[in-house]
Amino acid sequence: MKAVHFGAGNIGRGFIGALLVDAGYEVTFVDVNEKIIDALNERNEYKVTVAGERKETETVTNVRGINSKTNEKEAIDAIAEADIVTTAVGPTVLPYIAKTIAQGLKQRTASKPVNMIACENAIRATSQLKKDVLSHLSEEETTALLKDAGFADAAVDRIVPNVQSDDILHVTVEPFFEWVVEKPALKGDAVQLGKAVLVEDLAPYIERKLFTVNTGHAVAAYVGYRKGKKTIKEALADDYIKHRVRGALNETKAMLVEEYQFDAEAHEDYIDKILLRFQNPHLEDLVERVGRGPIRKLGPADRLVKPAKYLAEKGLHPESLAETIFDALHFYAEGDPESEELRALVDEKGYVDAFCEISKLEKDHPLVEIVAKE
Ligand SMILES: NC(=O)c1ccc[n+]([C@@H]2O[C@H](COP(=O)([O-])OP(=O)(O)OC[C@H]3O[C@@H](n4cnc5c(N)ncnc54)[C@H](O)[C@@H]3O)[C@@H](O)[C@H]2O)c1
Numbered sequence: 001m002k003a004v005h006f007g008a009g010n011i012g013r014g015f016i017g018a019l020l021v022d023a024g025y026e027v028t029f030v031d032v033n034e035k036i037i038d039a040l041n042e043r044n045e046y047k048v049t050v051a052g053e054r055k056e057t058e059t060v061t062n063v064r065g066i067n068s069k070t071n072e073k074e075a076i077d078a079i080a081e082a083d084i085v086t087t088a089v090g091p092t093v094l095p096y097i098a099k100t101i102a103q104g105l106k107q108r109t110a111s112k113p114v115n116m117i118a119c120e121n122a123i124r125a126t127s128q129l130k131k132d133v134l135s136h137l138s139e140e141e142t143t144a145l146l147k148d149a150g151f152a153d154a155a156v157d158r159i160v161p162n163v164q165s166d167d168i169l170h171v172t173v174e175p176f177f178e179w180v181v182e183k184p185a186l187k188g189d190a191v192q193l194g195k196a197v198l199v200e201d202l203a204p205y206i207e208r209k210l211f212t213v214n215t216g217h218a219v220a221a222y223v224g225y226r227k228g229k230k231t232i233k234e235a236l237a238d239d240y241i242k243h244r245v246r247g248a249l250n251e252t253k254a255m256l257v258e259e260y261q262f263d264a265e266a267h268e269d270y271i272d273k274i275l276l277r278f279q280n281p282h283l284e285d286l287v288e289r290v291g292r293g294p295i296r297k298l299g300p301a302d303r304l305v306k307p308a309k310y311l312a313e314k315g316l317h318p319e320s321l322a323e324t325i326f327d328a329l330h331f332y333a334e335g336d337p338e339s340e341e342l343r344a345l346v347d348e349k350g351y352v353d354a355f356c357e358i359s360k361l362e363k364d365h366p367l368v369e370i371v372a373k374e
Pocket residue numbers: 006007008009010011012030031032033068088089090091093096097119120121156157158159160161
């Protein structure tokens with residue numbers, strides 16, 4: 001079986017690529033990072049260290065790479081032969097890889113199923129990718145393709161930090177992992193997804209993950225940044241920041257329990273486990289990594305604004321989320337284009353108008369009023 005995975009970064013190598021190899025695929029990574037692709041092709045394997053009580057290092061074999069910047073044709077050919085195409089490039093990059101995927105799918109000759117799964121931290125990222133891919137195809141091409149091409153939404157959870165290592169391919173991951181894939185959208189009876197969990201409806205899973213793991217992470221990163229913390233672990237060691245994370249997660253819990261009828265006690269356990277994961281003593285996860293992309297993270301459907309907006313529209317006061325939104329408006333990470341953009345926007349318009357522009361909320365929206373008080 002052949003898999004093509006876009007994005008040979010942290011989660012690509014540390015989770016999805018490794019899981020697909022384990023499930024029996026030959027994995028071709030497509031990336032624009034020349035050094036990573038060259039290293040993959042020199043060695044056809046890489047190491048993943050699982051940072052738990054005991055550090056264990058596994059070797060992932062049966063991998064190769066294609067540089068789509070210099071060799072798009074090879075990427076298109078690989079997609080034409082693939083059984084599965086996955087991505088972990090960041091949600092904002094999906095529109096840029098869609099044309100390559102569309103060309104590869106168009107070039108398919110074998111009548112076997114192919115499935116696309118975007119493994120990004122966003123609500124229904126694969127559906128977004130599907131729209132982007134189909135925008136490059138005619139109506140007839142779309143009809144023909146959708147007969148045996150599935151686009152399944154997914155939620156992906158594993159903390160994979162940036163780790164300094166002499167080996168460019170080596171990744172360090174936390175022991176926990178969860179890949180949840182929406183089954184009805186998959187094409188073919190025997191899609192091999194190894195340790196993935198297949199569900200009928202992804203909505204509760206992706207929202208629970210994004211609005212707990214990623215909301216909690218964002219609070220730790222944005223408050224941590226303002227308090228001069230370097231890592232997430234360091235941020236959580238500060239009682240005030242821990243209290244802020246809990247406060248925000250109590251707010252998102254209110255939304256999740258109401259929307260999806262989650263059992264409140266079970267959700268508390270879920271939160272507790274996540275807080276332990278954030279405090280993993282064996283991981284150095286930088287506040288800069290977790291906070292990067294503040295404009296995406298302040299977007300209308302993302303981890304802070306969506307739950308805060310939901311609660312504010314019900315006449316509630318999501319103070320913890322609103323405080324974090326204000327903290328996020330201060331975030332800056334060297335080399336992160338969205339940090340530069342945010343800084344320029346805040347300088348030009350001030351905090352409130354910058355927030356309205358990013359979150360797409362009107363100035364008289366109740367959430368904007370709560371944030372403005374900050
Ligand atoms: N790291 C984590 O803990 C984690 C966990 C769950 C989900 N995610 C999600 O996975 C996605 C990737 O995150 P990451 O941490 O692996 O980031 P990363 O920066 O480590 O990796 C992204 C990779 O995508 C590549 N890329 C960028 N543009 C590309 C293009 N046009 N074509 C091909 N490749 C391109 C980059 O070169 C990089 O290697 C994000 O959506 C993130 O939210 C990350």
